[in-house]
Amino acid sequence: MFRPAHGLIATTVHTAPRAALCRAGSVAEAVAALAQPGAAAVAGGTDLCAHYNLGEAPVLLVCLARLDTLRGIEVTPGEIRIGALVTHAQGSRDPDLRAVLPGFANAWAMLANPRVRHRATIGGNIMARHTRYEMSLLLMALGARLVFTDGTRSPADIWQGAPGLLTHIAIPRHPGQRFLYMRGLRPQLTLAVHCHDGGGMAAIATEWLRPQPVALADTGLETLPESFADQVISHWYARRAGATLLARGMEALHAA
Amino acid sequence: MPPETIRFTLDGRDVAITAEPTEPLAHALRESFAAQGVRVACSRAVCGACTVLVDGTPAASCAMFLWQVEGACVETVAGLRDHPLQQAFARHGAFQCGYCTGGFLMLAKALLAENPSPSRAEIAEYLSSNICRCTGYSVIIEAVEQAAAGMRATA
Numbered sequence: 437m438f439r440p441a442h443g444l445i446a447t448t449v450h451t452a453p454r455a456a457l458c459r460a461g462s463v464a465e466a467v468a469a470l471a472q473p474g475a476a477a478v479a480g481g482t483d484l485c486a487h488y489n490l491g492e493a494p495v496l497l498v499c500l501a502r503l504d505t506l507r508g509i510e511v512t513p514g515e516i517r518i519g520a521l522v523t524h525a526q527g528s529r530d531p532d533l534r535a536v537l538p539g540f541a542n543a544w545a546m547l548a549n550p551r552v553r554h555r556a557t558i559g560g561n562i563m564a565r566h567t568r569y570e571m572s573l574l575l576m577a578l579g580a581r582l583v584f585t586d587g588t589r590s591p592a593d594i595w596q597g598a599p600g601l602l603t604h605i606a607i608p609r610h611p612g613q614r615f616l617y618m619r620g621l622r623p624q625l626t627l628a629v630h631c632h633d634g635g636g637m638a639a640i641a642t643e644w645l646r647p648q649p650v651a652l653a654d655t656g657l658e659t660l661p662e663s664f665a666d667q668v669i670s671h672w673y674a675r676r677a678g679a680t681l682l683a684r685g686m687e688a689l690h691a692a
Numbered sequence: 693m694p695p696e697t698i699r700f701t702l703d704g705r706d707v708a709i710t711a712e713p714t715e716p717l718a719h720a721l722r723e724s725f726a727a728q729g730v731r732v733a734c735s736r737a738v739c740g741a742c743t744v745l746v747d748g749t750p751a752a753s754c755a756m757f758l759w760q761v762e763g764a765c766v767e768t769v770a771g772l773r774d775h776p777l778q779q780a781f782a783r784h785g786a787f788q789c790g791y792c793t794g795g796f797l798m799l800a801k802a803l804l805a806e807n808p809s810p811s812r813a814e815i816a817e818y819l820s821s822n823i824c825r826c827t828g829y830s831v832i833i834e835a836v837e838q839a840a841a842g843m844r845a846t847a
Binding site for chain 1: 696712713714716719735736737738740743749750751752754755756757759760799802803818820821
């Protein structure tokens with residue numbers, strides 16, 4: 437295999453310094469290992485390998501694969517509880533999830549390609565903190581809580597850090613709950629709509645901008661922050677296109 | 693920490709290799725097991741050239757570590773000799789330079805395991821994540837359709 441010298445083209449996993457491996461046998465062991473400098477969690481590993489190409493080089497790989505308590509989906513009358521190690525393929529096909537919130541399962545099935553869908557986890561998608569990864573947008577619209585070993589965060593709060601290891605995601609259930617994700621304009625703009633008998637929420641994002649919540653009543657996206665703009669889309673375009681997607685989404689959910 | 697010895701099944705045979713924790717699966721397959729049908733291009737799970745099956749499901753071997761397949765069953769294109777998919781690709785000329793072909797074959801195998809009767813649209817959608825820069829996709833899709841029909845007929 438052609439292996440360019442270090443720094444000749446780009447950093448890769450081949451040019452990275454040696455790393456140690458910790459196969460965590462418990463959540464506590466994983467948390468302790470991840471507290472060490474230069475440690476990185478490995479669930480599916482698909483995102484971490486890409487990070488090497490961006491110049492990152494963890495010195496301790498913490499394998500989470502043995503943490504079976506972080507797997508599985510449980511649907512209760514009050515919430516949907518999704519383990520952080522549930523893969524995209526498992527989650528999007530879960531019959532219990534499909535029964536109660538098919539729109540979200542359909543949206544989940546849109547993420548990534550088949551190779552990644554079978555390895556990558558919902559926890560990894562969130563904790564990678566890439567704006568182009570879409571799960572935090574979906575969960576923001578659903579009003580989900582991210583449950584860590586040392587606290588709970590909303591999807592909007594993950595960009596500032598995390599209180600420990602993500603263990604599961606809790607999505608509240610509501611009567612008349614429906615969900616739709618529109619990504620036809622991706623990467624410029626995507627929008628998720630969640631409505632139920634008592635209200636709901638939407639969320640908007642782009643490939644490069646962090647998700648922003650949108651109230652369903654804000655049909656013109658009047659409250660979208662001015663900072664929601666970049667070299668690719670203007671704030672004006674985001675509001676106009678976002679308002680159109682929101683109207684279409686609401687119409688589709690009410691017709692369903 | 694010393695390198696670990698990783699044991700797994702590769703195309704039906706038990707193998708073991710001692711490697712550093714950062715060793716990518718694709719690199720180990722090519723360099724230590726001469727699995728040259730596993731191609732590396734993008735190195736970030738996007739192009740599909742490195743696709744293998746791990747316990748029956750598709751995986752980007754460039755974007756996973758060797759130690760992640762400990763105890764698993766790994767299949768590469770080398771294990772598809774005389775498979776209906778291989779024969780259909782040959783009949784349809786579903787390759788040109790061939791660099792992407794191993795990845796297409798393995799992803800197609802995964803598709804037919806999940807869905808033995810995929811529609812043309814389903815084949816196109818499933819294979820859309822694999823990139824071919826010379827053949828074009830029509831003949832690849834037709835080859836998968838024909839292989840699926842043949843496999844159903846002999847099932």
